Amino acid sequence: MSPTSSPDPHAPRVRRTHGVFAISVAADMVRMEVQNLRVYERRGLLTPDRTSGGTRLYSQADIEVLHRIRELLAEGLNIAGIARVLELEAEVERLRGELARSDDARTGNARPDR
Template identity: 75%
Template sequence: MRRNQVEGPDERRGVFAISVAAEMVSMQIQNLRVYERRGLVSPDRTQGGSRLYSPVDIDRLHRVRELLADGLNLAGIARVLVLEDRVRELEDRDRDQPRA
């Protein structure tokens, strides 16, 4: 998710073709395919099977690039992303809990 922004339904809808997404995040197309196979991103698919990346996917790819630059391998990046997602879920749940 974009940092400091509220995620809406449009943020998760795939709109960018793989070539556009690769250019937006300064990565090679084949890397995006690898990251999908490894479960780091989950782009939408057209009926014809083309990948469509959402703004949320683009943000996630930026995060992958940051973690790669920090020296993490793909397994480590996958674990970090899972933990970051979990922290976000818990923060959202905590924020929604009524205070006594």
């Protein structure tokens, strides 16, 4: 595709949550050691996709979580604290979506689920 051409409308779109980055690439993207990513997975901070052979594949959403982990580490939080913050942030996001759907139902504006 040339720089001026538009994307192929028939090309498959990669979902933001679909794992595409190998662990080494993901680690480079967030400037972390590969071993740290394995630790964060073991501790339940994120769950990358796996190939049938067991290779981890990180999505764009996983990369965003890893950036957030870096920020929280820089603030001095330990792994347990980071897990709790991520849990609470996910709950806030869930509640925002629920509130938006409730407001839309009340006002008659239908929105597709996010």
